[in-house]
Amino acid sequence: MEIVSENKAHGGRQLVVKHASAATSSDMTFSIFLPPQAEAGEKRPVVWYLSGLTCTHANVTEKGECRAACAEHGLIFVAPDTSPRGDGVPDDPQGAYDFGLGAGFYVDATQEPYARNYRMWTYVTEELPQLVGSEFAADMTRQGITGHSMGGHGALTVALRHPGRFRSVSAFAPIVAPSQVPWGQKALGGYLGEDRAAWRKHDAVALIEDGARVDEILVDVGTSDTFIENELRPELLEQSCAKAGIDLTLRRQPGYDHSYYFISTFMAEHLRWHAERLKRG
């Protein structure tokens, strides 16, 4: 584990960390904010933030406006990268933004040439939690998860497939049904092949149809988000949650788009929502 950078912020410490990942057979970089309470040695809850297409750990770290609320509530905030990177890691053949580098989609690829490195599912659900739990003052019995767009898809699917692990789940403008939209069809087809049964395990709406459950979900999405109709389709999550009896709070935020201006506007509310649930007994 190598500390790439370390900056005092909001009374705590913002770290960027690089480590050799066994899951992805590559170096991986993530950021972690340690609030003042963790700096004082107290074990604190962890909120995971999974980022969207084209992002690294840096986007939310620099633009997310997450630290003030994390310091207030005493939350550790971890932001992984969105794909493996580095020499020998294959990219989209055309270098497209929506597949390959920056677009791991939080799955373990089974298709060549991606199967060796593109194992973001194992990375974010096993390897990175182990590292964070062992190296930082993290209370791993109190975890929440959120994410944006592709990372909202990641947050929802990770939470739905790990019942009991997360006390709080939210998302910003998530892709809720990747099997039904162009971004998701390209990614799931490319990483997992054409067997649609494998796709269902990485599709929040399909997982809910197949019986997966969380107690409640908070989702914000902007009404001026240019991806809302063709890629995000929040109404599909609304329908599946209604059928399944999942308490979904879906807020269509008037005039907001898909950018970090939208995310940073609602970040503090999401973190308060997580903190309330992470504090309970």
Place this chain on the structure above:
Amino acid sequence: MEIVSENKAHGGRQLVVKHASAATSSDMTFSIFLPPQAEAGEKRPVVWYLSGLTCTHANVTEKGECRAACAEHGLIFVAPDTSPRGDGVPDDPQGAYDFGLGAGFYVDATQEPYARNYRMWTYVTEELPQLVGSEFAADMTRQGITGHSMGGHGALTVALRHPGRFRSVSAFAPIVAPSQVPWGQKALGGYLGEDRAAWRKHDAVALIEDGARVDEILVDVGTSDTFIENELRPELLEQSCAKAGIDLTLRRQPGYDHSYYFISTFMAEHLRWHAERLKRG
């Protein structure tokens, strides 16, 4: 005036604007945040933020965490660029980061080849205020000014030389006495020549020695700022304010560095400080 980008944020609107500047004989880009109150048509106070070396309008716009507080207090927040840019604008001969592009130092250059374009003093004190006052819902009778590093120098010197224009003045890690430090000596020498009398008008400590006054100043600087001893020298401002009877609140913030992690930590407090003074009578 061309709107480069427009994003809803914190109930208001973040604009990036490009315009042909007569002052700098070049296109100039700035950002302006219009809080919800201004969006509703109300004229609101303006806080100017002058950025530091290497920055454009974008750094504070993306990383400054200024919008939540501006929305709360109803402040318009304007962030100009730090130099002219574009075809034909001369840079430092060696392309150094501390002179030329990204390093205008908020002076009107008298030396060639800089005199035509490097007129950031006129730009930030005359041209841009006129544009903002005429194009946006800005209450120009209520202005505050702040800045970071080179921009802290700019904020202090602009305020000291415009008595009565600003109701509030603050700075993050400002260069307080450019005549006495390497960054400032290079910049003032390069833009203004070797006549040290001309330098004194662009040196906050010298201006105070020469009789310029503001009522009060808020300054934050990190104790782990690597520039504090050789470039910023806050003790010189402390001494000159003490002698002059200027009410300086200088806070040495333990462990903070020179980055936007420092700035964003204290941004909300600075904006509250400005808002309190801008609300008065």
